[in-house]
Amino acid sequence: MGIAGEDGTGAELPGLLERFSEIGRKNGTGIERLALSDLDATARGELQALWAERGLHVYRDRIGNQFGLVQPLDSAKPLVLVGSHLDSQPDGGRFDGQVGVLGALAVVCGMRDRGLIPSGVNVGAVNWTNEEGARFQPSVMGSSVFAGVLSLDAALASSDTREVRVADELERLSLAGDAELAGRVAGYAELHVEQGPRLEEEGVDIGVVDGTWAAYKADVVARGVQTHTGPTPMAKRIDALYGAARAIAAVHELGLARTDGRLHTAVAWMRITPNSPNATPSAVEFKVELRGPDEELLARTRDELLGLLGGITAESGVAFEVGVWSERRAESFDAALADEVERSVRELRLSTKRMPTIAGHDAVVMNAAGVPTTLLFVPSHDGITHNAAEFTSDVDLVNGEAALAAAVQRLCARVLAA
Amino acid sequence: MGIAGEDGTGAELPGLLERFSEIGRKNGTGIERLALSDLDATARGELQALWAERGLHVYRDRIGNQFGLVQPLDSAKPLVLVGSHLDSQPDGGRFDGQVGVLGALAVVCGMRDRGLIPSGVNVGAVNWTNEEGARFQPSVMGSSVFAGVLSLDAALASSDTREVRVADELERLSLAGDAELAGRVAGYAELHVEQGPRLEEEGVDIGVVDGTWAAYKADVVARGVQTHTGPTPMAKRIDALYGAARAIAAVHELGLARTDGRLHTAVAWMRITPNSPNATPSAVEFKVELRGPDEELLARTRDELLGLLGGITAESGVAFEVGVWSERRAESFDAALADEVERSVRELRLSTKRMPTIAGHDAVVMNAAGVPTTLLFVPSHDGITHNAAEFTSDVDLVNGEAALAAAVQRLCARVLAA
Numbered sequence: 122m123g124i125a126g127e128d129g130t131g132a133e134l135p136g137l138l139e140r141f142s143e144i145g146r147k148n149g150t151g152i153e154r155l156a157l158s159d160l161d162a163t164a165r166g167e168l169q170a171l172w173a174e175r176g177l178h179v180y181r182d183r184i185g186n187q188f189g190l191v192q193p194l195d196s197a198k199p200l201v202l203v204g205s206h207l208d209s210q211p212d213g214g215r216f217d218g219q220v221g222v223l224g225a226l227a228v229v230c231g232m233r234d235r236g237l238i239p240s241g242v243n244v245g246a247v248n249w250t251n252e253e254g255a256r257f258q259p260s261v262m263g264s265s266v267f268a269g270v271l272s273l274d275a276a277l278a279s280s281d282t283r284e285v286r287v288a289d290e291l292e293r294l295s296l297a298g299d300a301e302l303a304g305r306v307a308g309y310a311e312l313h314v315e316q317g318p319r320l321e322e323e324g325v326d327i328g329v330v331d332g333t334w335a336a337y338k339a340d341v342v343a344r345g346v347q348t349h350t351g352p353t354p355m356a357k358r359i360d361a362l363y364g365a366a367r368a369i370a371a372v373h374e375l376g377l378a379r380t381d382g383r384l385h386t387a388v389a390w391m392r393i394t395p396n397s398p399n400a401t402p403s404a405v406e407f408k409v410e411l412r413g414p415d416e417e418l419l420a421r422t423r424d425e426l427l428g429l430l431g432g433i434t435a436e437s438g439v440a441f442e443v444g445v446w447s448e449r450r451a452e453s454f455d456a457a458l459a460d461e462v463e464r465s466v467r468e469l470r471l472s473t474k475r476m477p478t479i480a481g482h483d484a485v486v487m488n489a490a491g492v493p494t495t496l497l498f499v500p501s502h503d504g505i506t507h508n509a510a511e512f513t514s515d516v517d518l519v520n521g522e523a524a525l526a527a528a529v530q531r532l533c534a535r536v537l538a539a
Numbered sequence: 540m541g542i543a544g545e546d547g548t549g550a551e552l553p554g555l556l557e558r559f560s561e562i563g564r565k566n567g568t569g570i571e572r573l574a575l576s577d578l579d580a581t582a583r584g585e586l587q588a589l590w591a592e593r594g595l596h597v598y599r600d601r602i603g604n605q606f607g608l609v610q611p612l613d614s615a616k617p618l619v620l621v622g623s624h625l626d627s628q629p630d631g632g633r634f635d636g637q638v639g640v641l642g643a644l645a646v647v648c649g650m651r652d653r654g655l656i657p658s659g660v661n662v663g664a665v666n667w668t669n670e671e672g673a674r675f676q677p678s679v680m681g682s683s684v685f686a687g688v689l690s691l692d693a694a695l696a697s698s699d700t701r702e703v704r705v706a707d708e709l710e711r712l713s714l715a716g717d718a719e720l721a722g723r724v725a726g727y728a729e730l731h732v733e734q735g736p737r738l739e740e741e742g743v744d745i746g747v748v749d750g751t752w753a754a755y756k757a758d759v760v761a762r763g764v765q766t767h768t769g770p771t772p773m774a775k776r777i778d779a780l781y782g783a784a785r786a787i788a789a790v791h792e793l794g795l796a797r798t799d800g801r802l803h804t805a806v807a808w809m810r811i812t813p814n815s816p817n818a819t820p821s822a823v824e825f826k827v828e829l830r831g832p833d834e835e836l837l838a839r840t841r842d843e844l845l846g847l848l849g850g851i852t853a854e855s856g857v858a859f860e861v862g863v864w865s866e867r868r869a870e871s872f873d874a875a876l877a878d879e880v881e882r883s884v885r886e887l888r889l890s891t892k893r894m895p896t897i898a899g900h901d902a903v904v905m906n907a908a909g910v911p912t913t914l915l916f917v918p919s920h921d922g923i924t925h926n927a928a929e930f931t932s933d934v935d936l937v938n939g940e941a942a943l944a945a946a947v948q949r950l951c952a953r954v955l956a957a
Binding site: 386 | 800
């Protein structure tokens with residue numbers, strides 16, 4: 122395993138990460154900064170102040186995405202963005218997202234200070250709004266609005282469980298602006314923690330992402346009949362939670378049954394009505410997701426699940442309303458760009474591995490929108506993520522920062538050549 | 540099936556019920572008036588105004604129980620209380636509770652007006668605070684504090700999911716007083732809808748309750764490890780919701796498997812942490828209840844369930860923390876009193892049936908506390924309850940009111956003879 126940064130570059134990320142991990146620190150080593158919360162606003166304010174202090178030109182767009190550009194926005198030059206997100210999961214880890222935003226700050230300023238930005242290109246750091254989708258659905262919200270695949274109005278109208286809307290929070294916390302950068306973007310780079318165990322298991326420094334897994338997701342409602350949990354005879358009950366429980370177990374077991382690792386399944390969110398201890402639930406909403414590299418396998422799994430739900434209905438009386446399946450295609454990243462980036466990273470004496478991303482990322486959105494994109498992974502200890510125990514070593518952070526700098530230089534060259 | 544009230548008595552309950560069902564009307568024929576909500580306060584205010592208008596003396600105690608007495612409280616006479624509760628389930632029905640509170644008003648005033656209250660006894664109507672336990676746990680809160688089996692401090696400190704305490708709402712809505720009536724109570728009568736299908740199925744007018752089912756209840760926490768729903772390999776996941784789903788299905792199936800109707804099981808409330816679409820849950824809390832007439836069967840079922848949970852842990856890695864089991868004993872009601880009440884009800888040419896109550900009621904609390912208690916049921920159409928479709932016919936309401944009047948007269952005679 123190599124260590125980059127021996128020439129004094131790439132030493133900034135561990136310190137920046139330590140500093141930002143104090144904002145919303147939770148569960149010891151973790152953070153909790155839900156999108157558009159007070160703590161998210163604090164982190165955004167700190168980031169903006171730091172950008173300004175380092176001489177970056179700060180912009181915000183209508184969905185609250187933040188940009189720190191080396192040159193002012195009115196330049197006619199193509200723009201290369203580098204970033205990720207500062208929002209976290211509830212009880213989240215401190216690496217997921219932050220690594221990419223703070224790495225971008227270090228890399229962009231470092232390249233500028235060392236004269237490595239070609240004069241024909243503008244380079245900027247970015248913090249995308251609400252990547253996690255924990256509080257407001259959908260996830261990757263800010264980058265999706267930026268890329269034009271989610272309407273601004275739909276995003277602004279999204280509301281949390283207390284009926285607070287994205288628009289309300291952007292206004293309350295004064296987080297939005299009116300900058301329009303989307304038309305100028307010619308390249309995007311992101312550094313992220315792997316969130317899986319493969320790099321660590323194989324002793325590899327840097328993952329160069331070459332594609333995404335497909336994902337099928339659907340909202341399901343189990344419908345029963347609300348009645349008293351006491352006197353109603355068991356045979357007369359149509360208990361939505363019983364039906365939902367069987368369905369949720371079935372979803373998990375479809376994934377468990379594939380021992381080749383090509384199918385990941387989960388239900389992680391649900392809402393029970395009325396959720397009163399003495400009333401059998403009338404409705405249980407839950408979100409099903411199926412992920413894998415093979416869309417045909419996902420389609421078969423979806424059909425198998427629908428068959429299982431039919432069986433549960435026949436036995437329990439609980440009906441299932443399955444919403445429209447959102448089908449995220451398995452996408453490829455630009456292979457020539459990945460080749461060039463991988464070569465540059467190896468020149469730093471770091472080992473690399475081509476791998477897909479299973480999780481969604483802002484880079485996945487940019488790539489799908491046709492922007493030349495490079496996404497780099499650093500190892501996640503034991504693959505633990507969305508958890509305070511999430512961990513990436515300082516050595517890996519320094520390696521990641523150096524790799525990101527190399528990737529951005531390669532991307533700038535590519536943009537100039539286009 | 541008989542119809543009481545041919546002499547002009549017992550005709551008040553249907554009209555009163557219609558009037559109060561406008562407060563918090565929901566889902567067409569249902570109501571939603573959670574304990575200590577604004578709508579509960581409105582209903583309480585209307586009740587108190589009506590009591591005062593009818594010349595009853597109004598008192599409130601520290602937990603917000605309301606009393607409307609025929610004679611002022613400072614009398615040295617033994618007190619016979621008649622009542623139930625005005626709070627409802629979320630998406631609840633309009634008969635559960637209201638029938639007993641409004642029936643009490645009609646019966647107490649009717650007896651007084653017709654000179655049927657013996658001079659040695661004081662009689663009062665009562666509305667108990669938070670019978671349902673939907674918003675604040677435990678259920679039967681007001682009657683339990685009154686009976687001395689739940690401390691006032693514990694009840695006041697109970698909080699809802701938004702961390703609002705019972706004490707906060709009592710103060711905000713000015714619902715508490717400082718009357719102390721518990722020491723004077725010598726008898727209690729309650730009219731309630733059956734909430735099961737038996738009276739209707741057997742064509743019986745009035746159920747005379749002779750005992751309660753036992754209930755074993757426990758709070759359970761399923762513990763997993765929070766991680767990303769995407770990249771984490773299935774074999775590495777310890778998903779608390781998967782474990783909880785299997786456990787909840789198992790609870791239901793234990794009850795389903797007993798085809799003799801002597802075991803009712805349910806999980807109706809749960810809370811998921813963090814409940815974020817992309818993070819496998821770290822913890823799922825849920826409430827298990829087992830009910831039946833046979834405590835030995837409940838103990839065996841509890842042990843069988845614990846064995847099943849152990850099996851789920853072995854297979855999924857999800858650990859279960861099972862809290863202390865609250866074991867509500869199967870209790871008998873005073874058999875001699877039930878005999879007398881049944882005889883009086885039959886004199887009205889109403890058919891009767893001795894039956895247990897499976898649901899908890901304020902009358903169950905009073906009976907367990909040693910107060911001579913009578914609890915009468917009227918039929919619930921199809922046994923549907925805790926649901927807007929809950930239905931009891933006007934004929935059955937009129938029958939119930941007449942039966943309650945007869946029962947209270949019998950109870951007064953019993954109290955005088957004691």
